[in-house]
Every structure is written in C-alpha cells, then in structure tokens.
Amino acid sequence: MRYSDLTCVVALLAATSFAADVMLIDDFEYADEAAAQAAWQPDEQAEPVGLYPHESEGGKTALMMPCNFSLERYKLSPNNPRAVYDRTVDLDLARYGSIVFDFYCDDPDPIRNATLYFHSAAGWYAKGFNPSKGWKRMSVSRSEFGREDAPGGWRAIDRIRVCAWQSKAEDTFCAIDNLHARTEDIAIIRGSVEGSESRTARDCAERVGNWLSEFGIRYGSFTDEDVAAGALSSHKLAIFAYNPGMSAEAIAQVIDFIGRGGKVMFFYSIDAELAKLLGVASYTYMGSEHRDQFAEVGFEADAIPGLPEKMQQGSWNINAPEVGGHNAKAIGFWQDKEGNAGPAAVVLSDNGSYMGHILTGSDAAGHRRTKRLYLGARRALRPGGLAASGRERSHRGETRGALHRPRAALRVPLAGA
Numbered sequence: 001m002r003y004s005d006l007t008c009v010v011a012l013l014a015a016t017s018f019a020a021d022v023m024l025i026d027d028f029e030y031a032d033e034a035a036a037q038a039a040w041q042p043d044e045q046a047e048p049v050g051l052y053p054h055e056s057e058g059g060k061t062a063l064m065m066p067c068n069f070s071l072e073r074y075k076l077s078p079n080n081p082r083a084v085y086d087r088t089v090d091l092d093l094a095r096y097g098s099i100v101f102d103f104y105c106d107d108p109d110p111i112r113n114a115t116l117y118f119h120s121a122a123g124w125y126a127k128g129f130n131p132s133k134g135w136k137r138m139s140v141s142r143s144e145f146g147r148e149d150a151p152g153g154w155r156a157i158d159r160i161r162v163c164a165w166q167s168k169a170e171d172t173f174c175a176i177d178n179l180h181a182r183t184e185d186i187a188i189i190r191g192s193v194e195g196s197e198s199r200t201a202r203d204c205a206e207r208v209g210n211w212l213s214e215f216g217i218r219y220g221s222f223t224d225e226d227v228a229a230g231a232l233s234s235h236k237l238a239i240f241a242y243n244p245g246m247s248a249e250a251i252a253q254v255i256d257f258i259g260r261g262g263k264v265m266f267f268y269s270i271d272a273e274l275a276k277l278l279g280v281a282s283y284t285y286m287g288s289e290h291r292d293q294f295a296e297v298g299f300e301a302d303a304i305p306g307l308p309e310k311m312q313q314g315s316w317n318i319n320a321p322e323v324g325g326h327n328a329k330a331i332g333f334w335q336d337k338e339g340n341a342g343p344a345a346v347v348l349s350d351n352g353s354y355m356g357h358i359l360t361g362s363d364a365a366g367h368r369r370t371k372r373l374y375l376g377a378r379r380a381l382r383p384g385g386l387a388a389s390g391r392e393r394s395h396r397g398e399t400r401g402a403l404h405r406p407r408a409a410l411r412v413p414l415a416g417a
C-alpha cells in the first residue's frame with residue numbers, strides 16, 4: 001500500500017467538495033404481486049416473481065425470484081438452465097460509474113452464480129457475481145461489465161435482466177432490492193488498449209482505485225470507450241492511470257471536460273494536445289541508463305499540503321516533461337537511490353497533473369512513514385475537503401419513467417465516510 005501516492009491524489013483534490021448523484025432504478029416497492037409481475041417478467045424456464053419482505057432504506061419489500069430448479073422444464077433446457085427475470089426500461093446510464101443493489105440468496109447451494117445484465121441495441125452488458133446466503137450489498141463498477149453480442153452504449157438501456165444459474169436440481173429463491181446507479185465526482189478511466197498492454201492498463205486503474213478505497217473515497221470506473229461516448233459529464237476529476245492509444249473521440253471528450261472545468265491526472269502515456277493542456281509543452285522518452293536511476297520521486301515539500309517528501313517507484317523508463325503554460329510547475333523530480341536529482345517527474349497545472357511514468361506499486365515504505373502519510377491524508381479529508389462526499393444529490397427527475405411511483409430518495413451509505 002502506498003499512501004504516498006494516494007496523498008498526491010488527495011492533495012490535488014482537497015480544495016473541491018465531492019458528492020454523488022444517485023439514480024434509483026427500482027426500489028421494488030410494488031403495491032402487490034400482480035404489479036411486480038407486470039414489471040418483472042420471467043423468461044426461459046422461470047416462474048413468476050413474487051414480493052419478499054425486506055426492511056431497508058428503500059422501503060419494506062424486495063422482488064422475490066423463484067429458482068425452482070427441480071422442475072422438469074429446467075432439465076429440458078437446451079442451454080445452461082437458469083432462472084431469468086427481465087424488466088423493460090428506458091434509461092440513460094452513460095454517466096453513472098457504478099451499479100449498486102442488494103441481493104438475497106436463501107440457499108446458495110443450488111446456484112452456480114448469478115448475472116446482472118443491461119440490454120442496449122443488439123447486445124448486453126453483463127456482470128456475474130456469486131450470491132451468498134442472506135442479504136449482501138453489491139457494488140459493481142461500470143468497467144467490470146463485460147459485453148455480449150453488440151450492445152449500443154449505456155445511453156439507451158432498454159432492458160434489465162437478472163438471472164441465477166442452476167448448479168443443482170433443487171428449489172431455492174433469490175431476491176433483489178434497492179437497484180440504483182451512482183456517479184461520483186471522481187472517475188478512474190481504465191485504458192481500452194488491446195493485447196499485452198490491456199492487463200497493465202487494468203492493473204494500473206485497479207491499483208489507484210484500491211488506494212482510494214483504502215480511504216473510503218468513492219469513485220466511478222469507466223473505460224476509454226465510455227469516455228468517448230460521453231461518460232465524463234458531472235465529474236470533477238478523471239484519473240487516467242495508464243491509457244495508451246486513446247481514440248480521437250475520447251481525447252476530444254477529455255479536452256471538452258477540461259474546458260468545462262474538469263481536472264485530470266495522467267500517468268505516462270498521454271496525447272500531445274492533452275499534454276499541452278496540462279502544462280507539458282513536450283516530453284522526452286528516457287530509458288534508464290543504470291539500475292535505480294529512476295528509483296524514487298522526490299517532491300517539493302510545500303507544493304501541496306500533505307505531499308510526501310518522496311515515494312519509491314523503481315521505474316525502468318520515463319517520459320521527462322518540459323514544463324510550459326497553464327501555470328504549470330514541476331513539483332516532483334526523479335532521483336536515484338543516493339538521492340541524486342534527475343529530470344522532472346510530476347507536473348502540476350491549473351488543469352491537473354502529469355507524471356512521466358505509471359504508479360508502479362513498488363513502495364515498501366516503513367510503518368512509521370506510512371502512518372504519517374496516512375494521518376496527513378486524513379487531514380486533507382476533513383469536512384470541506386473530500387469528506388464532503390457524504391452529501392448526496394438525488395436526480396429522481398431523470399429516471400425517465402423507470403420508476404413505478406415516486407418515493408423519497410434512497411439514502412446510500414458511503415463506505416468509510
């Protein structure tokens with residue numbers, strides 16, 4: 001864990017208040033079973049839904065989904081047998097970075113796993129999960145959804161599907177409640193690059209996300225493709241942990257985002273025009289000439305409150321930025337293990353920051369320093385800073401008929417806040 005890296009992130013953001021937009025998709029407070037069955041319809045071998053008592057912030061009932069796998073018709077299924085339930089909707093989820101819901105499983109034994117789907121155009125976005133016994137709150141980042149066939153974007157979701165896949169020919173049931181979408185002020189963008197770089201792009205995005213989660217800082221997770229489709233809307237900060245080969249459409253959206261006051265953090269790979277907006281007039285690729293040449297980044301201690309003195313990196317090559325424009329200044333410099341200073345490593349400008357390599361996750365900071373950095377970051381998270389994320393804005397008016405009747409907005413607890 002590298003609180004030094006996180007401190008950089010937190011320090012850049014501390015002056016801005018953060019909040020979340022919540023779109024309630026379904027609170028499952030149907031008047032009776034007939035109303036629930038009119039909204040949620042069984043497909044394939046499944047039987048009609050019911051209502052299941054569930055006291056929660058969203059009301060008193062949940063949707064009960066029978067999984068009567070002992071029925072003969074499950075045995076006759078030409079495909080992998082499953083209990084499938086669908087609801088027709090009209091939702092624009094383009095800017096929502098996570099899908100959250102409560103899921104209940106009465107007996108997980110007969111269930112192999114479950115899948116939540118969103119249908120758009122000619123395909124599905126799908127995310128599998130393993131139900132456990134009892135109620136569990138599930139939070140799924142948008143970038144975790146896979147694709148089946150040819151979905152046409154999150155802007156026009158026309159069907160939601162929940163299914164439980166059969167493991168054994170025994171009867172049980174599941175229930176779902178408080179299905180909603182969230183958008184946070186912070187977005188982490190996972191690079192959509194193909195091939196061998198794909199895993200690095202995913203790892204870098206997950207690493208930054210894990211650090212934010214350590215502090216209870218919520219974020220939405222998107223891909224380059226989501227950005228190209230307009231995912232960056234109400235966000236205040238977008239973090240590009242490693243995004244080589246971004247499309248022209250995605251780059252144009254980021255430029256527009258910056259023009260609307262959004263801040264960005266880019267690591268290593270960056271388009272030249274975007275680099276200029278971050279006060280990086282140009283940069284020069286440098287391979288390390290000897291081991292440990294780019295061992296650490298030493299920071300200008302007073303550049304940002306809470307900034308660590310240094311962080312370990314162990315980088316093997318870098319892009320060395322030339323500073324210019326947008327009030328940019330270099331606030332961190334590469335140094336070897338003896339502390340000999342090298343080229344600029346981190347540039348901070350009015351539009352965000354650029355670092356000339358990925359965050360490698362190699363810091364093995366001692367407990368004392370880690371604790372000090374943690375405390376520093378906690379101070380940056382006081383009310384008025386990131387801790388203001390506890391305030392929620394509800395956008396019930398934007399659900400475009402997705403809800404069967406108006407209710408008070410969900411109150412969604414923030415992890416660790």
Ligand SMILES: [Ca+2]
Nearest residue numbers: 027058059061
């Ligand atoms: Ca409910």
